[in-house]
Amino acid sequence: MDFNEFCKAAMDYMKEYDNEGARFEFRTINKNNGVVMTGLTRIIEGKSCAPSLFMEPFYENYKENGDFNKVMGLLQQAYENTIEIDISGEELMSSFETASKRLALKLVNYERNKAALMDMPHRRIGDLALIYMLRIDDKLSKGVVVLHHEHVKHWNVSEEELYSKAMENMTIICRPGVYALDDILNRLPFDEPELWEIDSREAYKCGFCVLTNNEKLFGASTMLYPGVLDKVSEMLSYNFYIVPSSLHELIIIPDMFGEYNEAVVANLNTMVDEVNRSSLRDIDVLSDSVYYYDRNEGRLIFPSDKIEIAV
DSSP states (O other): OOHHHHHHHHHHHHHHHOTTOOEEEEEEEEOGGGOEEEEEEEEOTTOSOOOEEEHHHHHHHHHHHOOHHHHHHHHHHHHHHOOOOSSOHHHHHHOHHHHGGGEEEEEEETGGGHHHHTTSOEEEETTEEEEEEEESSSSGGGOEEEOOHHHHTTTOOOHHHHHHHHHHHHHHHSOEEEEEHHHHHTTOOOOOSOOOOOOHHHHHHHSOEEEEETTOSSGGGGGGSTTHHHHHHHHHTSEEEEEOOOSSOEEEEEETTOSOOHHHHHHHHHHHHHHHHHTSOGGGOOOSSOEEEETTTTEEEETTTTEEEEO
C-alpha cells in the first residue's frame, strides 16, 4: 500500500484497538528546513496532552519488513511511552516562571527557515539561527514544542531573557562532549558523567572527532555554549574547522597549520554540500558551509561571509 493508504489503515487500527477510547486525527506539521510531515494525533477527553506521532518513519518500517501488525504494535507502544505534561498547556504558557524551566535551544539554517522564523523569536548567528523550544519532559527526546511569537506575547520578556534561560538549561540537561568518530557511528550510549575524555592523540588517529551533547539530539547548538569551543581548542592544542554534519552533531578537524585557509574551506564546503544532497535527510541539514575557530582570538568564523563572532 502507498503512504496515504497506510495512514488510513493505521488510523482505523488505532481506533479499533485503543483501550482508552481516544479520538484520532491527522495533522500536517511543518518541520525544519520546510519539511512537511504527517502526524497522527491521539486525543483523549479531559487530558491536556495530545501527542502526535509522525507516520513517515512507521511507513518506512512497514516498507522494509511488510508486517503491518508489527508496525502497529510499535505505534501503540510509542503512544504509551509519551509523557503527559504535569501541568496544563494553558498554565504553562501563561507563566514565564513556569515555562522558563523547560526552555531549550535548537540551531537551524537561517535561509532554509527564513519564512518560518518570521513567526518565531530567534537569534541570527551568521548563516544560522537559534530558535526556542519547550521540553515536554527532562529529555529532549521525549518531545518539544517550538515557540512562536503568540506563545510568548503574554510573558513580556525579551529575546535576551529567552536566550539566557534556555542556554542555562541546555548546559545542564544537554551536556556537551567530544567523542571519537567510532563512538558516534557505533551509537554507543552517552551516559558518562564526564564527557571530555578524548584527548588530542585520539583525535589525530582518525584526523577528526565529533562535538555533540549527551542526548545526541540538536547537538550542533553545543558550539555556542559558553567556553565550549575554547575547551575543545585546549584539548586539541590547535585551531580547528567545524563541519556541520547535521543538526545533531559537528565534526571537528584540527588545523595543523594554524590559520584560516580558503582552499581548505572550499574543499570542505564541497564535501558538505555533497553529503547534504546525497546522504542526509532534508530535515537534518544544518548548513552547506564549514566554520573555523581561532583559539588565539576566541573567534568563531563563518567562512561564507567571514563573519566573526566571539564565543
